[in-house]
Amino acid sequence: MASNVFPLFEPIRQELEEVEKALGRLIEESAEPLNRILNHALLDGKRLRPSLVILSGGLFGSCGSAGPILDLAVAVEVLHTATLIHDDIVDDARLRRGKPALQRRFPTGVSVLAGDLLLVRAISLVSNLDCPPVSRLFLQTIFSICEGEIEEALMPRKTALKEQSYFRVAELKTASLCSAACEMAATLSGGAQSHVKALQHFGRNLGIAFQIVDDVLDFTSDKKTLGKETGTDLRRGLVTLPAVYYLQGAGRDNPVSRYLSGAKSRRGLLEALRTIRSSGAIEASMAEARKHVDAGRLMLKELPESGPRETLLSLADRVVDRRF
């Protein structure tokens, strides 16, 4: 359950339980063996994005335990799961949410199709809300996620990366959905334009911070804590923010460049990881994440004080403090 993962979600425990039930119904509607596939994919998420929807709706008095806000929360989690399934195929990831990645348990082709099914399911849920601006934003967001994933997949893998390219991909593939989750919930709840904008920027900053911390944890955490393997980005030649920062300050011949451009030995990888960890690049990345969280928190201060606002503010802090 999501509320076990993030204790700060206690105020929206009931709403999150409704999200779990709705996901459960979606699984049960499918016949064997598709229901087992969807069950494997949909369970055990952190439920960050549906929480953003519920809390953003709550700011305007919308209830997340039934009605449009709940449907939107479910749609956002279903979309997120669909993108994770396809993302894990792109990366050939081994673990996800503490279990084997879907394409390691079921044929790759079936995993592709299960992702498609969830994608269409998410779009249908949003389409049934009969709120054209929300539908448009949702489709635009999926498009951005695809663009970001494609840009990342096609990035050169052997050289340094511009900071700008890293942030562009983080914006497209991660921040876009966090931003849209907040903006769609505010729009659906009839929030004033200035409040909708504030929440959009909050979500965007939170999303970028979340991605940076995700990339940092790939260097600093371990498989058991994270529920997925670590050290994978560099192993796949993917230059994330800690590596970007390290390479900005390093000379031409260094363990990271040697690993990226040379044969990919286990020993070379461990040396490159160690080098980045002890270079100050992790701290610089975390400072950047904190900067985005602070910018996001500032945006929220434009909204009147309320319980959901306090939870969103704590959530922002939690994103940089998290260990998983």
Add this chain to the structure above:
Amino acid sequence: MASNVFPLFEPIRQELEEVEKALGRLIEESAEPLNRILNHALLDGKRLRPSLVILSGGLFGSCGSAGPILDLAVAVEVLHTATLIHDDIVDDARLRRGKPALQRRFPTGVSVLAGDLLLVRAISLVSNLDCPPVSRLFLQTIFSICEGEIEEALMPRKTALKEQSYFRVAELKTASLCSAACEMAATLSGGAQSHVKALQHFGRNLGIAFQIVDDVLDFTSDKKTLGKETGTDLRRGLVTLPAVYYLQGAGRDNPVSRYLSGAKSRRGLLEALRTIRSSGAIEASMAEARKHVDAGRLMLKELPESGPRETLLSLADRVVDRRF
């Protein structure tokens, strides 16, 4: 160009050229190397589905060279291409439209994402038509296609298949889009309810016939004519209608069952293919395809005589007479 492929499309040459231009713009909008990927995927289709849209719209006086009908025609072809990309990943197909299948030219993950991008693009095009019944049908159709593809991918591969299961998959993965293409165009053009229904059934029957002939050609055609490899279904253990019919009449020990349940030798495959070809199962399958075409043609007769109706009637015949 589509009009080179099916000369009977001559009356809608201009409209099909507009579809090609719109597809070209969609490709050009993307940066390198995504534009090359989309170019590879989108070019050289038969354009059967956009033709169904244009001709169905034409029945009600809608013009397919601009406006909603053109957008719908493009959306249907973009969706079809997206499903082909993912389908080829499921089958690990080698050839498509006379060229290497996308995932043989670009990394599988990138192909998955390119399919996603086209899927969302197609949905956006339809969503922008601002016609909720058409949007709903389009989403329902994509859902059906995914369901059909998943059912097919998860089918038992070593035994006979019930005729009923074959038709269920053909209905979901192929007939649904042909049916929806006709129905959406008629709805968008303000056709009377009885005419919309007639076209829906026409499209459905045409789609089933198309799928049967597709499966027959996998037994009877060759790579050069078809633009994709042949004999692939049985090689992958997929029991299509000719094999279903053959197995219904065959004893327990026969070359097809032996191939399906045993080690997959090249020699065993050739013997199984030859056995099916000479068994009358091909002719029985073609008779079934013809039955669906005739049922479809009968539906069309409920509509007033017109140029587009004549072309649709010829198109139905062409579906069973085609060699590719």
